[in-house]
Amino acid sequence: MVNLTIDGKEVAVKEGTTILKAARFAGIKIPTLCYHERLNPIGSCRMCIVEIEGLAHPMTACNTPVTEGIIVTTDSPRLQKMRMETLKLLLVKHPLDCPVCDKGGECTLQNLIHEFEIEGTIYQAEREDRESLYPTPLIHYWPDRCIMCLRCATACREIKGLGAIDIDGSGFNTSITAVNRDKCESCGECIQVCPTGALTENLGRYKGRPWMVNRVMTTCTYCGCGCQLEINVFNNRIVGITTKDDIGVNKGSLCVKGRFGYEFIESEERLTKPLIKKDGRFHEASWDEALGLVAEKLKGIKASHGADAIAGLSSARCTNEENYLMQKFMRAVIGTNNIDHCARL
Amino acid sequence: MAGLATAFGSGAMTNPIADVLKSEVILVTGSNITENHPIFANYVKEAVLKKGVRLIVVDPRKIDLVDYASIWLRPKPGTDVAWINGLLHVIIKENLHAAEYIKERTEGFEELQACVEKYNPEYVSEISGIPSSDLINAALTYGKAKPASIMYAMGITQHITGTDNVKSLANLAMLCGNVGLEGGGINPLRGQNNVQGACDLGALPNVFTGYQPVANDEVKQKFEKTWGVDSLQSTVGLTVTEMFNATEEGKVKAMYIMGENPLLSDPDVHHIEHCVKSLEFLVVQDIFLTETAEYADVVLPGVSFAEKDGTFTNSERRVQRVRRAIQPRGEAREDHWIICELSKRMGYHMDYGSPSEIMEEIRTVTPSYAGITYERIEKEGIPWPCPGEDHPGTPILHLERFARGKGLFSAIDYKKPAELPDKEYPFLLTTGRVLEHYHTGTMTRKGKALNMLYPELLAEINPEDAVGLGIESGDFVTVASRRGDIKVKTIISERPDRGVIFVPFHFKESPANILTINAIDPIAKIPEYKVCAVRVERQKDRTGD
Ligand code: SF4
Ligand code: SF4
Ligand code: SF4
Ligand code: SF4
Ligand code: FES
Numbered sequence: 001m002v003n004l005t006i007d008g009k010e011v012a013v014k015e016g017t018t019i020l021k022a023a024r025f026a027g028i029k030i031p032t033l034c035y036h037e038r039l040n041p042i043g044s045c046r047m048c049i050v051e052i053e054g055l056a057h058p059m060t061a062c063n064t065p066v067t068e069g070i071i072v073t074t075d076s077p078r079l080q081k082m083r084m085e086t087l088k089l090l091l092v093k094h095p096l097d098c099p100v101c102d103k104g105g106e107c108t109l110q111n112l113i114h115e116f117e118i119e120g121t122i123y124q125a126e127r128e129d130r131e132s133l134y135p136t137p138l139i140h141y142w143p144d145r146c147i148m149c150l151r152c153a154t155a156c157r158e159i160k161g162l163g164a165i166d167i168d169g170s171g172f173n174t175s176i177t178a179v180n181r182d183k184c185e186s187c188g189e190c191i192q193v194c195p196t197g198a199l200t201e202n203l204g205r206y207k208g209r210p211w212m213v214n215r216v217m218t219t220c221t222y223c224g225c226g227c228q229l230e231i232n233v234f235n236n237r238i239v240g241i242t243t244k245d246d247i248g249v250n251k252g253s254l255c256v257k258g259r260f261g262y263e264f265i266e267s268e269e270r271l272t273k274p275l276i277k278k279d280g281r282f283h284e285a286s287w288d289e290a291l292g293l294v295a296e297k298l299k300g301i302k303a304s305h306g307a308d309a310i311a312g313l314s315s316a317r318c319t320n321e322e323n324y325l326m327q328k329f330m331r332a333v334i335g336t337n338n339i340d341h342c343a344r345l
Numbered sequence: 346m347a348g349l350a351t352a353f354g355s356g357a358m359t360n361p362i363a364d365v366l367k368s369e370v371i372l373v374t375g376s377n378i379t380e381n382h383p384i385f386a387n388y389v390k391e392a393v394l395k396k397g398v399r400l401i402v403v404d405p406r407k408i409d410l411v412d413y414a415s416i417w418l419r420p421k422p423g424t425d426v427a428w429i430n431g432l433l434h435v436i437i438k439e440n441l442h443a444a445e446y447i448k449e450r451t452e453g454f455e456e457l458q459a460c461v462e463k464y465n466p467e468y469v470s471e472i473s474g475i476p477s478s479d480l481i482n483a484a485l486t487y488g489k490a491k492p493a494s495i496m497y498a499m500g501i502t503q504h505i506t507g508t509d510n511v512k513s514l515a516n517l518a519m520l521c522g523n524v525g526l527e528g529g530g531i532n533p534l535r536g537q538n539n540v541q542g543a544c545d546l547g548a549l550p551n552v553f554t555g556y557q558p559v560a561n562d563e564v565k566q567k568f569e570k571t572w573g574v575d576s577l578q579s580t581v582g583l584t585v586t587e588m589f590n591a592t593e594e595g596k597v598k599a600m601y602i603m604g605e606n607p608l609l610s611d612p613d614v615h616h617i618e619h620c621v622k623s624l625e626f627l628v629v630q631d632i633f634l635t636e637t638a639e640y641a642d643v644v645l646p647g648v649s650f651a652e653k654d655g656t657f658t659n660s661e662r663r664v665q666r667v668r669r670a671i672q673p674r675g676e677a678r679e680d681h682w683i684i685c686e687l688s689k690r691m692g693y694h695m696d697y698g699s700p701s702e703i704m705e706e707i708r709t710v711t712p713s714y715a716g717i718t719y720e721r722i723e724k725e726g727i728p729w730p731c732p733g734e735d736h737p738g739t740p741i742l743h744l745e746r747f748a749r750g751k752g753l754f755s756a757i758d759y760k761k762p763a764e765l766p767d768k769e770y771p772f773l774l775t776t777g778r779v780l781e782h783y784h785t786g787t788m789t790r791k792g793k794a795l796n797m798l799y800p801e802l803l804a805e806i807n808p809e810d811a812v813g814l815g816i817e818s819g820d821f822v823t824v825a826s827r828r829g830d831i832k833v834k835t836i837i838s839e840r841p842d843r844g845v846i847f848v849p850f851h852f853k854e855s856p857a858n859i860l861t862i863n864a865i866d867p868i869a870k871i872p873e874y875k876v877c878a879v880r881v882e883r884q885k886d887r888t889g890d
Contacts, residue, residue, distance in 0.1 A: 161390035161413065187383065216670035219657045221650040224535030225362075225384040226659025226726070231651055231670035238651060238671060247725070249362060249661065255383030264649070265671075269633055271646035272675020282634075282644065287676065287686070294601075294643050295690035297626045301599045307578075311588040311597045314548035315604030315680075316537035318647075319655025319667055321703035322680040323539070323546040324554060325695065326603055329684050332572045333693045337559050337582025338597070341548040342537075342605050 006072045019072055020048055020061040030074050031083060031115070033108060034149035035062040036193050037245060038252060039158055044150050046086050047112070050074045058082065084116050090147050092124050097145065103197030105210040109147060135164050135178035136186040138202050138260050143175045146198035152176060152190035159189055159253060188259040192243060192252055201240055203260065213239055217247070220258040221317065225249060227258050238262050298334065307335035314341040348502075348511025349533065350556075352753050353524065357541065359742040360494060360530030361661045361728070365392045367528030370490035372483075374403040374514070375425070375500025379410050382498070382534050382660070386410065389496075399490070401483050403428065404500065405775070406847060407840045416483050419842060422773055423762035424473040425501060429513035430759065431469030432484045433461040433520055441488030443522030450747065451519050453754035460756035472759060488521060492529035499536060512755040519752045525743035535660040542658035545714070545729070546707065550582030555711040571710050574693075589620040599626040603680055604647060608636040615829055630683060646677040653679040655700045656722070658729070661740075664717050665726035766844065770826060770878035772810075773845045803836040805847040806881070811837045814883050821884040824848065826877055832884065846881055 001012045006023050013022045018041065023030050033045035041063035049058035053071040058079060061072075073079070090109070098104040134141040150167060153176060157163040164184035168177040176198075178184065191199045215230040228248025232240040241259050245252035274290030275282040285293075301309055312334070314326040323341070330339040350356040362385045365371050371389060378386040392398035393413045402414040405422045420428045436442055437458060447454050466477030487493055495518055501510045514531055515524075523529035535541050547554040557564040560579050569577055583591055585607070591597040600621075607617055621627060621640045629641040638644050650657075652674070655667045673679070681703065685695040697703050701719040708715050716731035716738075727738035742748065766773055804824065806816070816822060818837045823830055824846060833848060841847045 158394075159387060159391075161387075161394050185379075185383070214670075216668050217666075218650065218668045218670065219538070219659070219665045221538055223382055223538055224540060224660030225382050226538065226657060226661070226663060226665055227384055228665065233670050236671050248665075249659070249663070250384045253384055253387055262651070264632075265651050266674070267633075270674050270677065271632060271634060271644065272677055274646060274676070275634075275641075275644040277642050287678070290643050290645060291683075291687050291690050294628050294645075294687060297642070298599060298601070299691060301626060305598050308582075309596065309598040311583060311591070311600050313585060313588075313600065313602040313605045313607070314543055316540040316543045317604045317650075318539065318543070318680050319650075319653065319700065320539070320542040320546050320658060320664070320707070321655045321700040322603075322684065323543045323548045324703060324707050325681050325684040327547040327549075327553070328572060328695070329688055330601075331553075331559075331568075331577055332574045333688050333691050335578065337550050337578050337580065338588060339548055339582060340550050340585040340588065341540075341543045342585060342607065 002066045002068050004066050004070045004072060007074055013066055017066050018062060019050060019059070019064050019066055022066050023061065023074060028074055030061050031112060032062060033112065033147065033195055034151060036151050039151065039154045039193070042150050042154055044148065047083055049079055049082060051076060051079060084118070087112060087116055087118060091118065093144060094147065095144050101145065101197035102200040107197055108195035133177040135181040135184035138186050138256070139188065139191060140200045140202045141176060142198050142200070145196050146176060147196055148174055149195060151193040151195065152199060155189045155193045160185065160187060165190065186256040186260065187254065188256070189253055201260070203263070215242060220254070222257040222261065227254055229254060229258055231262070238265055302334060308338060310334050310336055311338035314339060316341055348508040349515055349531065352512055352515035352519070352755065353743055353747045353749060356533070357662050357742070358532040358660055359524060360532060361740045362388050364528050364530065365389055365398065365494055366396055368392065368398050368492055368494045370399045370401060370487055370493040371496065372401045372403065372487055372493065373410060373496045376496055376498030376534055377406070377408045377500070378496065378498070378534065379408065381536065385534060389413070399486060401486060405842055405845060416479065416486060418475045418479055418483055420473040420475050422775055422845065424759065425510040426513050426757055427464065427469050427472040427759040428475055428480065429517055430461045430464035431466060431480050432487065432517055433457070434464040435466065435481050435484035436488040436520060437461065439485065439488060441485070442520045446522035447520070451752040451754060453756070456756040457516060457754040460758065487517070492526050493521065493523050494529050495531040496534060498534040509757045509760070513757055516754050519754060524752065525741070525745070527741060530741070539657040541660055541662060542656070545658055550584055553710070554707060555713045568710060571706070589617055592620040592623050598624065600624055601628045602637060603630040606635040606637045630680060632677065645683050646675070647680045647683065648673045648677045655681070656704065662728040663726040664714070664722055664729060666719065666722055766878045770880045771844070772879045772881050774824065774826065774877050774879040775845060775847050776849070802833055802849060804833040805838040805841050806835050807841050807843045807845065808837050808839065809843050814881060816883050823882045823884060824879050826879045846879065
């Protein structure tokens, strides 16, 4: 164990722990922008600076390991001023588009600006429409909003093992760009970790503000991984999918199907009424008519040919409860064990 | 998953996926996990990149995961038993098997040993095309690792020898004492999201919920009592493939199909089409008018996962909540509502206030789900078996002993696939999925997002074969088997081996399953999707019209 003092509090942590983690462990909050729980420290934003007694310059807490006996200060007028400068520097090229930005309301940058009470317009850059070189058409990259924290590229490399994107250029023209376009799997991991509105889903914009949408935690409908995801609902419409970093086998990750494959739910081609075929063509019917007809036909066939003349296929896409009822229906109501599903396939 | 059930007494994933981070070696075979189980693939990549775990990939296709592998074996499709027996042979010869574990926890080792005697690396190389030095290398790597885990999917099961393939993998895992411990195990990855749940809940012709046999009197009586009926059948019913065959013979007159689209997903589509047409009455319940629904007499509109409450069980056996996010579209209704209403009209009352009440009933009749309540899984799912409300669930199976008592080795000989290439049909066809689409495409092909990325079917063909056929990427070819033919656009790719063409099966314009063969594994009844013989010819005008 290593002993240290943070803001007058004595803390003991395991060797190799960073100052940031030690502070969080002690219940002390240090502002951060680029640090992300699931990623190795990036150390790009300098919001997390702290003073260490005996050292002239502040150190970044997210990637500095603790050492025995150090005395750390996380809050001082000097640190506050430096952090403020860091933020202001970001805002020189960052337009405060908050009212029309998808991230407004849950943006780390916006929150920090609020916390540091930065007022007035600092934005100076000429807004030029730079062509986005992002590797997937499903994600829109807003170069002006990007604070170059590198969470996206780090996540793509560390979590996905792909490295499809990286930082490119210098000064005002720095941006995130595709370095390995073919590797991109359109998984949206980069959107999930981006602390700002620099990456947004490209399936539609202005679909609902974060504080207006209702987020319902559920299980993905596609594959057996069983990822946990939140369906974002606004006015009974699905406006997006989000995840929580600490929930489920996926811990915040999804694949392209889970994150972007929700449009089918609201497809115009969805069946909305029971259909009965007459003379080779389908006609809309009421539930009573349709169910009545099915019951009558099944009863008839059971009476004349026996229960085993009827077979049922249940579904690997339906819930457990529905599968249970389907086999119960075939066994208890029809009276046959002719029940299967396509899992073998 | 009959193979695993024979070997261990249970057919599910033995370990949670996160366990691969604790493995020394991971062997992945017949599973293109980066595309089919992308999040599980994240774990495998993390294990390799961050934990230094060594990865062995055995796959006829050069799948993306090969980039992360220390060893890649490329067997000819359909030769799985041979190469696995080859590994067993080398491991035993090198004395790397877990003698103590074998003695205490398994049976049938002597027969196995005798059987694999002849599978020396040279012999296996002849059958599988795997160089003997590579095979030995893989055997030593897997054999020396402790613990090592195995993952497989439909590339292993979709063969007429599917059950044999799985039993062979079980042999390998047990031989090295890798079942029943952290970081080890043998893990079948389930394709569709709730395959595990559908099996668990008794959507199978031979078992009730929790794999309780329909032929067992005690079990039968329990269900009769709970359901309030006199005489449930004790004879095993028909499997999906048998059902369709029975319609042709006139034995099955009516079918009720919920949420499946066999007309695109099942092998030999022409045959299925004929079967469906010969039915007297067909009810299809789905969210879209699928190819199968087109043939229905009555179509009942169900709802998507976003419009219903319930649970799914993932591949790790974890029972997790599904929650309603939006109201059903139009007059569409939850499948559970539809079944209850239909049941009522047939004179049997199913009354449930909500899906959680259905779960309450499931718990009372299903020992492995007995401790699972909606309350308990509100935040986090629980992996079965979970026999009581104070039981935490079981992430790792077979810890102290196998579900069947002793693990059973099976001595298995290699058998050739049902149909191999010949003069007339010189190519091997294999079918499968791509990342952007899902199963028969009924869901993934309806929105713009996924179609933007993968708009049309692309059949993969090896560069050397492309030269032979005189085609370039983007050209159209006709792929013909003894059962039918389809026209497809091609992409030249290193992924398939020479002589092999890969066709994804999500696309109704060119249904790959017109070509596939209706030969099934005699035990698991899984059709042989992965191997059949075809002829490939260039379309003259190159446009596909
Ligand atoms: S990224 Fe954040 S701070 Fe910038 S415009 Fe969007 S909401 Fe405002
Ligand atoms: S979508 Fe996924 S693969 Fe593509 S750049 Fe973002 S993180 Fe990387
Ligand atoms: S896109 Fe987002 S995550 Fe990536 S560098 Fe810019 S702000 Fe950071
Ligand atoms: S998000 Fe992707 S990996 Fe996760 S369950 Fe859905 S389909 Fe599977
Ligand atoms: S959080 Fe430490 S440098 Fe960004």
